[in-house]
Amino acid sequence: MGKGRLEAFSDGVIAIIITIMVLEMKVPHATDLAALAELVPVFLSYVLSFIYVGIYWNNHHHLLHVSHRVDGRVLWANLHLLFWLSLFPFATGWMGENHFAALPTAAYGVVLLAASIAFFILQRAIIRVNGGAESELAGALGKDFAGKISPVLYAAAIPLAFYNQWISDALYVLVAAIWFIPDRRIEKVISA
């Protein structure tokens, strides 16, 4: 079974997700600065989610790139990941429109946590069909610090949102930064 259509379908879904998120930023009827200022929280939540979906696309790209085979388990693990990513527009809009209120901020963390677990499951499914735990792929993914720390930080951020949601939002920004940086470090190792 070829991985080409899996990549193409995933690209399509992720491209749509990243683009329809912007539809939550409703065009205001007024034309003054106050109307734009109203949109700042929606805009900030859009920027954060755009970066997250970008990170997922990047990681998905890398994961499939090093994979040689896919099977039905991988197809479904991939659909499972896409399901949680498809909830980003909803979670982003709910958090942004309510100015980062406690429950929407926690719900955003639940979606992030579920997506990170889904990505982990997809990794396992891909390693399994590409030679198992002893394979080169498993080795390359083994030092995956960002993949291990992210769910822990999301799981911490969810209850913390009810204490002070800004701590949770800071954690979401922190995780995005963690992913953003080692992504380029790993690449240097690969190209070396």
Add this chain to the structure above:
Amino acid sequence: MGKGRLEAFSDGVIAIIITIMVLEMKVPHATDLAALAELVPVFLSYVLSFIYVGIYWNNHHHLLHVSHRVDGRVLWANLHLLFWLSLFPFATGWMGENHFAALPTAAYGVVLLAASIAFFILQRAIIRVNGGAESELAGALGKDFAGKISPVLYAAAIPLAFYNQWISDALYVLVAAIWFIPDRRIEKVISA
């Protein structure tokens, strides 16, 4: 005529269908748990439809994978299938927003039934252009238990919705389960 663009176009349409379904889950204005609880039926119908569209994408992927040629009949049979799949967001939203009321539940079954018939027609068109009833492809698809039982169960679910819609909803979940399981069994046979 190449099958590449047929696959790419179908991937695009299915990717959009599976993603815009989530737009029916409108971002609530309130930020309490009651607002989330309101969305539970919409969410459940979204999950069910996501799985169904995922099954169709999977089956479409497999069907085209074993096909060597396509013709104009296949192009139109494929568009016919995509037409019925494009009604999923409508049927899903109508059923979810009305908490699985009788008529929307029956309408959902009509869309499922029509899509399953459209998939059957697409199979026939692909078998026809790839060697006919005696071909290897026809043999592989001949034991298609799920493809034969699904329309029967959908056809039963449609009138049953007016007696008790939960029976119909249970049948929709049952058919999804039937598809989900043999899909992996067939694959084991293929890889063996």
Add this chain to the structure above:
Amino acid sequence: MGKGRLEAFSDGVIAIIITIMVLEMKVPHATDLAALAELVPVFLSYVLSFIYVGIYWNNHHHLLHVSHRVDGRVLWANLHLLFWLSLFPFATGWMGENHFAALPTAAYGVVLLAASIAFFILQRAIIRVNGGAESELAGALGKDFAGKISPVLYAAAIPLAFYNQWISDALYVLVAAIWFIPDRRIEKVISA
């Protein structure tokens, strides 16, 4: 310059157009048959437009398939066609929601006419870069009866909508039928 990305981009745009048209069919709040009956004109206009966009995708597929080269002129002629196709959801929704009233029916004809002219321009641009009027491609497209009669019928349908819009709607259905049938005839010639 490769035609691959031109096809992929066009597939993406056409896939989105054909799918977002269904969003004009708004999920009703009521759950009775009257709510569904309300949607019948919207549904019929959606079916007609789905077939038209399907025909355009089919013809686009065939046109690019026989083309070997593309240039900047082709890229822009293609974008010009996609522009008019992108107005299908608007024209379809306006006509359907107003139960095929005169002006929306005429406007639908304007979009159909403009798209057919845009397709003709794209054909010329592709013939030009693939060997000109003496080429095999120009010969194959020369007998293009449907391509020649369609703009005439659209141009007739636009003013007729203000006399009796059902004549215009019948003409739109007729043109779709004309396209649908010879499409398969031509293919038989090709495969023979």
Add this chain to the structure above:
Amino acid sequence: MGKGRLEAFSDGVIAIIITIMVLEMKVPHATDLAALAELVPVFLSYVLSFIYVGIYWNNHHHLLHVSHRVDGRVLWANLHLLFWLSLFPFATGWMGENHFAALPTAAYGVVLLAASIAFFILQRAIIRVNGGAESELAGALGKDFAGKISPVLYAAAIPLAFYNQWISDALYVLVAAIWFIPDRRIEKVISA
């Protein structure tokens, strides 16, 4: 790292952006000419943005076509460009629905300016990974008059919108025309 998925993903995102912009042109409830006349500014802003997104797709196509390699920096520079392009539907709708009022016109210029800077950054990132400033690619892009004059004109248009927005709108049309013409000139050089 292959550029195929980068192109496919970008095609997907740009295809969605160019298509969902049309959703800002809401289907009117009335069926008279006054209802259509109301939409003229929205339509004009849609046409302008369609041409701009078409230009970006064209330029993106050419840039990636001459590129042999991509790295993580290119992936992120590309996502950065797609981010600003994703704000086109919002900026277009805001400007069109408010009949080219001063602040929305200025905001449109800000999005254009940011996208042009993002495209410049993407060019630098691609040159960097494809042989640096001495490479053939850098030479080909060096005479990029349109790329240099556009940000200057956008930067002028933004404050001018508060003096007279029609000057700014004229500048946006002018820049689109500048891009449209040399694009075909460069191509003649390439094919010669």
